[in-house]
Amino acid sequence: MAGPDTEGGPAGLVWRLPVVGLRAFWTPIVLSLGVLVIVLAVWASGDTVLALAVTAALIRAVMVIGLYIFIGNSGVLAFGHATFMMVGAYGVAWLTLRPFNKSFALQLPEFLAAHQYPLLPSAIAAALLAAIVAFVVGIPIMRLSGIAAAIATLAVLGMFKTFYSNWSEWTLGAATMPGIPIYVDMWIALAWVVVALFVAYIYQRSKYGLALRASREDEFAARAAGINIPRQRLIAFVLSAFFMGIGGVLEAHYLGTIAVKNFWLTITFILLAMLIVGGQRSLSGAIVGVVVISTLIEILNSLEAGMNVGVAVLSVPIGAQELTIAGLMIIILVFRPDGIMGGREVPWPFGKAGRIVRDPGAVESEHDPLRRGLAQRDSAP
Amino acid sequence: MTGLVQNAIDALALGSLYALTALGIGLIFGVMRLINFAHGDLIMIGGYALIVPSSAAAAVAFIGAWPAPAMVAAIVFIVMLFALACERLAFRPLRRANPSVLLITSFALSFFLEHLVVMIYGGRVKAVSIWPELLEALPISGVRIPYLQIVTIGVTIGLLVLLVLFLKRTPMGIQMRAASEDFSTARLLGVRGNRVIAVAFAISGLLAAVVSLLYVSQVGALTYSMGIPLVLFAFVATVVGGMGSLTGAVLGGFVVGIASVTLQVALPVAMRPDRDVFVYGLILLILLMRPSGLVKVKSIEEKV
Numbered sequence: 001m002a003g004p005d006t007e008g009g010p011a012g013l014v015w016r017l018p019v020v021g022l023r024a025f026w027t028p029i030v031l032s033l034g035v036l037v038i039v040l041a042v043w044a045s046g047d048t049v050l051a052l053a054v055t056a057a058l059i060r061a062v063m064v065i066g067l068y069i070f071i072g073n074s075g076v077l078a079f080g081h082a083t084f085m086m087v088g089a090y091g092v093a094w095l096t097l098r099p100f101n102k103s104f105a106l107q108l109p110e111f112l113a114a115h116q117y118p119l120l121p122s123a124i125a126a127a128l129l130a131a132i133v134a135f136v137v138g139i140p141i142m143r144l145s146g147i148a149a150a151i152a153t154l155a156v157l158g159m160f161k162t163f164y165s166n167w168s169e170w171t172l173g174a175a176t177m178p179g180i181p182i183y184v185d186m187w188i189a190l191a192w193v194v195v196a197l198f199v200a201y202i203y204q205r206s207k208y209g210l211a212l213r214a215s216r217e218d219e220f221a222a223r224a225a226g227i228n229i230p231r232q233r234l235i236a237f238v239l240s241a242f243f244m245g246i247g248g249v250l251e252a253h254y255l256g257t258i259a260v261k262n263f264w265l266t267i268t269f270i271l272l273a274m275l276i277v278g279g280q281r282s283l284s285g286a287i288v289g290v291v292v293i294s295t296l297i298e299i300l301n302s303l304e305a306g307m308n309v310g311v312a313v314l315s316v317p318i319g320a321q322e323l324t325i326a327g328l329m330i331i332i333l334v335f336r337p338d339g340i341m342g343g344r345e346v347p348w349p350f351g352k353a354g355r356i357v358r359d360p361g362a363v364e365s366e367h368d369p370l371r372r373g374l375a376q377r378d379s380a381p
Numbered sequence: 382m383t384g385l386v387q388n389a390i391d392a393l394a395l396g397s398l399y400a401l402t403a404l405g406i407g408l409i410f411g412v413m414r415l416i417n418f419a420h421g422d423l424i425m426i427g428g429y430a431l432i433v434p435s436s437a438a439a440a441v442a443f444i445g446a447w448p449a450p451a452m453v454a455a456i457v458f459i460v461m462l463f464a465l466a467c468e469r470l471a472f473r474p475l476r477r478a479n480p481s482v483l484l485i486t487s488f489a490l491s492f493f494l495e496h497l498v499v500m501i502y503g504g505r506v507k508a509v510s511i512w513p514e515l516l517e518a519l520p521i522s523g524v525r526i527p528y529l530q531i532v533t534i535g536v537t538i539g540l541l542v543l544l545v546l547f548l549k550r551t552p553m554g555i556q557m558r559a560a561s562e563d564f565s566t567a568r569l570l571g572v573r574g575n576r577v578i579a580v581a582f583a584i585s586g587l588l589a590a591v592v593s594l595l596y597v598s599q600v601g602a603l604t605y606s607m608g609i610p611l612v613l614f615a616f617v618a619t620v621v622g623g624m625g626s627l628t629g630a631v632l633g634g635f636v637v638g639i640a641s642v643t644l645q646v647a648l649p650v651a652m653r654p655d656r657d658v659f660v661y662g663l664i665l666l667i668l669l670m671r672p673s674g675l676v677k678v679k680s681i682e683e684k685v
Contacts, residue, residue: 076481077485137665140666140669141668143672144620144668145624147414147480147624148620148624148674150481151416151617152620152664152665152668154616155613155661155664155665156665158613158657158661159661162654162656163658265606269492272485273489276485319496319497319500319504320500321496322492322496322499323492323493323500325492326489329489330471330486330493333482333485334474334486337475337478
């Protein structure tokens with residue numbers, strides 16, 4: 001079963017007609033436009049504090065899309081993706097800090113210490129570094145079964161967090177690294193969200209994405225059909241790490257400071273909460289989750305502070321905020337385990353949706369209690 | 382030689398804590414395929430139950446001031462109660478969900494419990510001292526072995542023996558093993574699912590309470606995230622040991638404990654802060670060679 005999100009059809013059918021292009025890319029187009037509308041509204045309101053909060057939420061959106069590329073398509077949980085944010089954030093700091101700042105406490109090699117590199121190439125280089133790290137650690141981890149893999153990614157996070165907090169020559173250890181150029185505003189964050197949306201969508205419609213999604217639905221059938229699951233998972237893992245890296249980069253250029261302690265379980269939890277609440281099985285779910293949880297965080301913040309202070313939601317464990325998000329997450333998991341979107345993408349509004357669904361069984365099973373029951377039984381251990 | 386003895390005892394004591402934690406996680410994984418992230422928070426709650434609930438900076442001992450048997454009984458009771466409440470409120474409605482959903486639920490539950498404690502007790506570190514006399518060293522010259530380590534190892538061995546007897550000899554234990562092997566078939570044969578799971582959670586709570594008391598005596602401080610490092614290593618221990626195997630969980634716990642202490646001793650001083658990097662690295666290496674862990678369990682492998 002390919003799941004309910006099959007509109008757009010197999011690539012071969014879609015690319016023939018340019019008219020169908022709109023339809024093929026309907027999901028990322030609508031999601032991008034939706035996000036654009038929010039950004040435009042905030043821009044038009046001229047509220048700079050709100051603009052900062054929206055920027056933070058957009059950066060989270062890049063991260064959640066990154067997380068979705070792996071978790072959503074493979075169905076394997078991962079708790080270690082903060083690693084790749086951290087690698088990306090520190091990587092970009094090494095590249096873009098002014099040599100004067102670097103000379104203070106860091107002992108970097110000549111090519112980093114003496115130069116300051118342009119921002120965009122640095123961002124991509126840092127994210128590539130995160131992707132390379134994911135490739136190396138992914139090779140052993142992707143061979144494990146789902147649950148064991150989830151825990152092994154946690155071991156990776158523990159490993160890198162310990163390493164970075166002791167690697168003072170490069171990271172200032174557990175101290176905060178200041179002085180990173182601040183240039184990320186709402187528009188730059190929006191641009192990256194759009195890039196991430198399209199890449200994630202192209203990936204999930206590609207033969208690699210479809211193979212991985214097939215393995216998510218039925219591991220044994222996928223294997224019998226000749227899909228090399230560890231390899232497909234690794235591809236998603238690396239792509240996912242790239243966007244987590246970009247997320248870390250944006251975060252660094254948004255706050256201007258980075259610290260190892262911010263890449264630990266709290267951010268992992270918030271990103272996972274966004275993905276789960278929205279619905280981990282579709283790209284639309286990822287975006288909906290970001291919007292819902294970010295709004296909730298903002299409301300709780302203004303309640304806790306008595307006044308809206310905007311961005312400071314990253315590390316302060318005040319209690320009520322996490323308590324509410326955790327509670328909401330549990331309630332969603334109990335009553336709607338597939339999240340708000342339930343694995344669906346934004347529907348194509350023109351013409352019958354049924355025409356482009358290639359696998360009628362996939363849709364039927366959604367409404368057929370017997371089939372759903374069977375599917376549940378199959379996915380249980 | 383004396384150094385070796387001391388290191389061996391250190392390794393066994395640390396391994397004991399990991400083994401008991403891993404066992405608490407493993408028991409529940411056996412009956413309902415849930416990796417319980419919140420197990421570490423049960424350990425944390427056991428610690429906080431020792432003091433008066435308040436957000437003041439100085440901790441005032443409450444149950445922690447009671448005589449030892451009453452204190453142990455009260456902490457065990459409270460932690461068990463929390464474990465059963467978690468089962469009833471969060472996990473029972475998800476009995477039919479797949480393991481990923483259960484895992485993420487326990488992750489959310491863990492955050493819920495931690496921030497509940499933050500709201501009641503505040504986020505600051507609190508000093509607490511129970512049984513300070515246990516931290517004194519044994520009167521053997523040349524080595525420094527606190528009584529606590531001997532107690533830890535002794536308690537662990539005792540609990541392991543009791544647990545083995547329970548699982549092998551009592552009807553409930555046998556039912557629990559049957560449920561671990563094949564939950565649906567066990568139920569068809571008359572095993573009462575809810576009861577078995579509740580008992581598993583209760584035992585898991587008992588183990589968490591014991592770890593809590595031993596750990597708090599050792600570190601002498603409470604933080605809301607104190608269970609996390611323990612539970613992370615215990616997770617890793619269950620994966621290394623082989624998921625679904627209780628022997629594996631215990632074995633994995635000792636492997637992780639022994640690896641930590643050995644690396645602490647063997648690494649050059651400059652690299653010691655990075656010890657955990659090597660511990661985690663070693664674990665990934667073991668998994669690379671044995672993806673299903675040290676003890677392979679048949680019933681965990683999915684059938685086609």
